[in-house]
Amino acid sequence: MNTLSYKTVSANAKTVNKQWVVVDAQGEILGRLSSKIAMIIRGKHKPEFTPNVDCGDNVIVINADKVKLTGNKLSDKQYVSYTGYPGGQKFISPKELMAKHPTRVVEKAVRGMLPKTKLGKKLYTNLFVYAGSEHPHAAQSPKTITL
Helix, strand or coil: CCCHHHHHHHHCCCCCCCCCEEEECCEEEEEEEEHHHHHHHHHCCCCCCCCCCCCCCCEEEEEEEHHHHHCCHHHCCCCEEEEECCCCCCCCHHHHHHHCCCHHHHHHHHCCCCCCCCCHHHHHHCEECCCCCCCCCHHHEEEEECC
């Protein structure tokens, strides 16, 4: 056997094969769904995964307003934001956030599971979350997957 014929493949921006994927979040548990979405966005499900390259797929999440949280997290969990001014720390529960912006709960969960680097910010742009079952990305002919 010729061992020199086995080469490690490192992906780069030109050799990456990016696809479009639709995920239905209806009735799914938020954390479990988000970790699987983050893995797809990162590209860890592909054999040619390279840590320093955006080699993941573009993910479209539909029915984000119908995602579930287990236990008392809907009322007990709190998202913290800071305006930058003294006394400007704000707290909001997932229940209140879903009432105002139903997609932000899924966006925040997935964003927290991506790297906190320049690449992580670039990967986050591959996520598209919609509250209803319709999305404007039909031209990309995405394939539907179940997680």
